[in-house]
Amino acid sequence: MDNPLQPPDSVGGTDAPLRLLIVAYHFPPADSVGARRPAALARYAAERQWDVRVLTTGTPDLENPVPEVPERHIVRVAPVPRLPRLRRSPAAAADGADATASRPATAARTRAADLRLAVNRWVWKAGSELLVPDSQVNWIWPAVRRFLDTRDGWRPDVILATGPPFSVFAVAARLARRLDVPWVADYRDLWSVGNEYWVRTRARRSVDRRLERRLLRSAAASVTVSEPLAEAMRRTLGVHTRVVMNGIDRRPPATSTEPVAGPQARADHAAATLTLAHTGYVYPSRRDPGPLLEAVASLGEDAARVHVVFAGEDNGIVRRAVERTGVADSVTLLGQVSAEKSWRIQAEADVLVLLMWNDPRDAGTVTGKIFDYLFARRPILLLGYESGVAANLIRARGAGVVRNDKQAIAEQLRTWLAMKERSGRIPALPASALDGLFRDDQLARYLVLLGEVAGRVAPTR
Incomplete structure (x- = not known):
């Protein structure tokens, strides 16, 4: 035929x-x-x-x-x-509107942000119930x-x-x-x-x-x-x-020379040894950055050698986790960024963070972000269901690790810190890890x- x-x-x-x-x-x-x-x-x-x-x-x-x-x-x-567009979070910052987590926020600004978040969540929930x-x-x-x-x-x-x-x-x-x-x-x-x-x-x-x-x-x-x-x-x-x-979507090389992080972020983190990056939306009560940030906090003095970049819609979840764990000096919140800048952040990171839901109901979810991460050929740290399709794919391809416990995450961060100190880099994934994907x-x-x-x-x- x-x-x-x-x-x-x-x-x-x-x-x-x-x-x-x-x-x-x-x-x-x-x-x-x-x-x-x-x-x-x-x-x-x-x-x-x-x-x-x-x-x-x-x-x-x-x-x-x-x-x-x-x-x-x-x-x-x-x-x-x-x-009206139904959102579960307030509008994100415009592309390039850098904001480090360590930047002080007034109490009034925090209360206003929390109020907007609560109103948007209520509107989103009402709409999801009534519109069929x-x-x-x-x-x-x-x-x-x-x-x-x-x-x-x-x-x-x-x-x-x-x-x-x-x-x-x-x-x-x-x-x-x-x-x-x-x-x-x-x-x-x-x-x-x-x-x-x-x-x-x-x-x-x-x-x-x-x-x-x-x-x-x-x-x-x-x-x-x-x-x-x-x-x-x-x-x-x-x-x-x-x-x-x-x-994996093939895409042209980035043409922008704009720095990934703004001047304040570069100054704050110039001495950082290990850079981790998460790009994309953080779902409320489903994709929790808490264990990662708790792991950073548990590193003691080594926490200053870790820099975590979050690029995506600012819905308050990461900010509250940063405040709760006290690691503001190790975190940069970039807000919403363009697709090209997101790809550049991925390519320039040492390790990419993939937040998923640590629940059997998420076993079949294969977020499109995992393929972007694979194309960047950087090791992946997955927080999510350990027997899910995404976790099995990462392990089978030798593309990273799956960790959910803060102690296990902290130990993995120390391993990467030691590797970076010895050789000055975290090796890229082999091209063969992408075969057939x-x-x-x-x-x-x-x-x-x-x-x-x-x-x-x-x-x-």
Whole structure:
């Protein structure tokens, strides 16, 4: 049979390119982690001569268009009516707004920050309870109508919707019914099955479960990013679910010469021997920096030789942990930074910190950040569930260590300090640690699956 990754000329009796519609709320130029999977799939399919269209939100970046997918093939639709963005934390500092943890804060400023945090958490929780299936529900009908009005006779062979947010599933199901084509549900994270990040109460879980079952009845296939998550779907929802992992995204070298940390941070930490970095959001009550900072505090005089950089949305969790453990002189809080600066922070650190949830319910989570870290080829210190997919991947690849106890973390820090003192560096991971983990390695399987759903490739299962 012909290569299923190219437009087949014998299967189904046609040599026309397979037409794929990707429904993704997050898509470039948005630089969120959620935009990477659909963007990579669109690029990969287009490179293999598939006819790819995208239905998404946002505004185009005409100076830096999406590679391989012309803007005329991307339908961008704004939610109507616009709702306030629901956040669990106050707005982050602008990129480059350096703030060391040791900088004094007035009592009034601290109280105001805590009040904003409390209000935002309440609004987020209320919205997560009342808006079904999520706070992007106001995008469903505008997206469906706009695509049908502008498609100009173009009809996909298969639709793929990637969530969260899971409003995209409702969009895909409606379009699939109107156009009489199959659709695939792509789960970057789970919805109502064991996902404590998004589901709050038992009543809301029941509503989501019923809606999810109804939508999946119309889906031709479901896909997720790890085997434990797929098994949870099979066991709980009774749907056959396949696995296509995320992967390492290749990216161009950084072009900025801007210092990673600001002048104050460089002055405070010029003598630091070991630099650790965490990039990205810290989830409340799920990803706890406390054990790491307690370990730094337990080092005594050696604590002055450790520098921990946190780059990401400032939600108060890290700040409070710093205050509680008394290690302000060893910590820099950079706030929100650009994607390029985040990558530079990763590349310049000695060790990268990956905060995950130390709970069996997080066993199947494979955060996209782990692939960014692997690409930086710096050792990883994972705080999280020791039998999870992420922990097993790090150990199998010799890419770092998994530690949760503050004494064990402190001992590991001492080991790295001694290594840095002896040789002046922490060795990079070997290139072989990345073998088979690049995004394209995973996407080849995805195109086969989509070809099967569209009836253009013989099923392999």
